[in-house]
Amino acid sequence: MSEDKPHDPTNATIKAIALDVLDTLPEEFRRLTENLVVCVEDEVRAGIYRSEPECRVMAYYVGTSLKDRSVSQPYGWPDQIVLLEGPIARFAEASGKPLEEVVRICVLHELAHLVGLTHERMRELGYIFDA
Secondary structure (H helix, E strand, O other), rough: OOOOOOOOOOOOHHHHHHHHHHHHHOOHHHHHHHHEEEEEOOOOOOOOOOOOOOOOOOEEOOOOOHOOOOOOEEEEEEEEEEEEEHHHHHHHHOOOOOOHHHOOOHHHHHHHHHHHHHHHHHHHHHHOOOO
């Protein structure tokens, strides 16, 4: 890992943590990520999510969940998990949680979207940070 301060990550640091999380998944889940790209952006782009203060977006999933895909659907663009460096760093700093834990939960939360889990189920599994 780089010599960044614990809550002053770089895009490369966050991406490396995310890829480590994916590498530690059991094989049956890793197979689901074969057509998955992990991207890191500084902040959420305008128009992606609403800007209300209670809407804390640290990552988002782009793609079609496995449960919503059709067998006749052509193999398309890769699914994406987009991690947001600024919001992740600010949340880690404010919460006192280690950066690795915040990134891990963000990645697992977005993977849960890939497999079609509801937010209620994600909360039960601990894949959501409650305010």
